[in-house]
Amino acid sequence: MAGANHSRVTEFVLLGFTDPQQLLFVIFLLVYVTTLVGNLGMMVLIKTNSQLHMPMYFFLGHLSFLDICCSSSIMPKLLSGLLAERNIISFNGCITQFFFFAVxxxxxxxxxxxxxxxxxxxxxxxxxxxxxxxxxxxVQLVVGSYAAGSLNALVHTSALLRLSFCGPNLINHFYCEIPPLLLLSCSDTWLNKVMMATCIGFIITTSLLAIIVSYTCILLTTWNICSAKGRHKAFSTCTSHLMAVALFYGSAAFLYFCPFSRQGEDQGKTASIFYTGVTPMLNPFIYSLRNKEVRSTLRRAMNKVLFCMYPHRSCSN
Structure with a gap:
């Protein structure tokens, strides 16, 4: 890749954070482990319980899978960098990390x-x-989501590979992302900025528009429900999703649409923490705490595990 890119830079240094490294390592390790346990638990719960074999939970299972993948494309390198004196990533590794995170x-x-x-x-x-x-x-909707993600990542990765990086090689971030990389390029990045604003703006705008239209129709429908219990049940199935949408799109919009400047890099890192760490960690808890079916299934599963811990009790269904 570096040869095709005519780049003098063969590796980058991720500057990350200036806070105490040991403390940050513990915090991010807890965040990553919680993300893995929470989302894997959600996937297993949905897969093994027949009552959750419905479209809503099919999508929720894939959301948990994507949260694991998003976090895993960033966190292991971040954690290893916090233990090292310098967090170095090769040029090819940087491009690869960006590609999978974009997907x-x-x-x-x-x-x-x-x-x-x-x-x-x-x-x-x-x-x-x-x-x-x-x-x-x-299945078609999920496959379409992955396909659109792959296409978007391929477009931006190809555009990055056309740039030259002549130095410096210090990325003021904790992972490889478009805005800080463009600041280091010695090529004209105008096309990359236009493509980023166009593609990401289109994805965020159309996705948010679909969400707004869907929930507007839901609001109008629930308004006509006579019983307060019926309205509460309808809204309770939507609040967890709206919370996840607010966390994800809020941090993503700030990350990609804030001004391209070195002064804005610290704010971008803060938004990225929510985008790459906090949101994937919170999603399974948001859905499990706000969803009656998930809570009930989780309670039964935990009771079964607790019963199996006692040798004098039966572990059979």
């Missing part, structure tokens, strides 16, 4: 819009829900 991040943005459409069909067209959201349709 999973874009796919998650689109999947959140798909989940909003799923809630619209479930609440506004309940009698047609299983027909409209058949297993084949759900």
């Amino acid at each position: 999973f991040g874009t796919a998650e943005a689109i999947l959140l819009a798909v989940m909003a459409y799923d809630r619209y069909v479930a609440i506004c067209e309940p009698l047609r829900y299983l027909a409209v959201m058949s297993h084949g349709v759900c």
